[in-house]
Amino acid sequence: MEIKTTQDALNFINSCDTFLFDCDGVLWNGSHVIPKSVELLSYLKSKGKRTVLVSNNSTSSRKGYLKKLEAMKFSVNEDDIFPSSYAAAYYLKEIEKLKPNDKVYVVGMGGIVDELELAGFETLGITDNVTEHTFSAANELLNKFDPNVKAVVVGFDLHMNYAKLARAFDQLNRNSDCKFIATNDDSTFPIQGGVLPGTGAWVAALKECSQKEPVITGKPSTHLFNALKKFYGLETDKTCMIGDRIDTDIAFGKNHGMKSLLVLTGISSRSSLENTPLKPDYHIESVTKLFELINT
Ligand SMILES: C[C@H](OP(=O)(O)O)C(=O)O
Numbered sequence: 001m002e003i004k005t006t007q008d009a010l011n012f013i014n015s016c017d018t019f020l021f022d023c024d025g026v027l028w029n030g031s032h033v034i035p036k037s038v039e040l041l042s043y044l045k046s047k048g049k050r051t052v053l054v055s056n057n058s059t060s061s062r063k064g065y066l067k068k069l070e071a072m073k074f075s076v077n078e079d080d081i082f083p084s085s086y087a088a089a090y091y092l093k094e095i096e097k098l099k100p101n102d103k104v105y106v107v108g109m110g111g112i113v114d115e116l117e118l119a120g121f122e123t124l125g126i127t128d129n130v131t132e133h134t135f136s137a138a139n140e141l142l143n144k145f146d147p148n149v150k151a152v153v154v155g156f157d158l159h160m161n162y163a164k165l166a167r168a169f170d171q172l173n174r175n176s177d178c179k180f181i182a183t184n185d186d187s188t189f190p191i192q193g194g195v196l197p198g199t200g201a202w203v204a205a206l207k208e209c210s211q212k213e214p215v216i217t218g219k220p221s222t223h224l225f226n227a228l229k230k231f232y233g234l235e236t237d238k239t240c241m242i243g244d245r246i247d248t249d250i251a252f253g254k255n256h257g258m259k260s261l262l263v264l265t266g267i268s269s270r271s272s273l274e275n276t277p278l279k280p281d282y283h284i285e286s287v288t289k290l291f292e293l294i295n296t
Pocket residue numbers: 022023024025054055056057058156184186188189190198199
């Protein structure tokens with residue numbers, strides 16, 4: 001249902017005790033904070049609700065998010081931030097039981113590296129590039145194969161290049177025990193005023209050459225749900241996933257028995273909502289509108 005009135009908004013808030021907030025496209029787009037998102041989170045807290053930020057954006061660690069959130073004037077604890085960078089590190093440590101000092105090849109940015117290193121792993125890959133554009137330079141990439149790399153993790157990478165793709169491929173191709181992890185596979189990424197390619201584009205490239213399927217550790221995966229349940233003890237029928245993307249956020253909520261609210265400030269539009277079989281329980285234009293309805 002569309003949340004249209006103050007009563008709808010209050011009924012919605014009263015029906016849950018925990019709100020899982022997606023970030024890009026819900027609370028902000030790039031550095032643009034969606035109006036009233038700071039106020040909405042404070043309001044929910046003042047009503048005794050738990051708010052957890054669950055983002056597929058792997059570019060920052062939990063600490064990195066905390067800095068960004070504080071600069072944007074959100075009042076949150078590090079414990080209530082669960083980005084896919086951390087979800088990947090948590091999965092490798094707690095589920096795959098990789099050992100301290102095991103090596104992980106990263107196609108991604110600092111957030112993944114920080115979380116993996118905090119979990120005790122050695123990372124490589126972040127600065128890989130080929131400076132000389134020749135076939136012999138490409139050929140040399142084969143000499144870098146490391147049998148001690150136990151996993152390849154792919155996340156959002158503004159510096160994706162052939163060397164990283166080739167090294168990640170080679171680790172998977174020559175070691176059938178090497179785990180293939182994707183923080184997420186969002187096809188696109190919302191920024192203020194439009195969309196750009198998302199992590200899914202890099203994941204698709206590696207899937208294609210390796211012919212392997214990654215384990216996804218962000219939304220909508222059950223690995224993430226299990227981790228959140230362990231951390232926050234979610235009562236699913238009193239938990240709502242608030243997101244802007246149907247195939248990750250809304251699917252995550254629906255597949256795990258939680259409520260879901262779609263906002264239209266990021267990836268999904270009114271027409272995608274009309275055309276999907278995956279209907280959220282609630283939808284509204286924006287968190288701005290939700291906050292305004294509560295306060296009128
Ligand atoms: C856009 C998405 O982040 P989220 O919307 O989950 O915060 C992602 O980084 O792919």
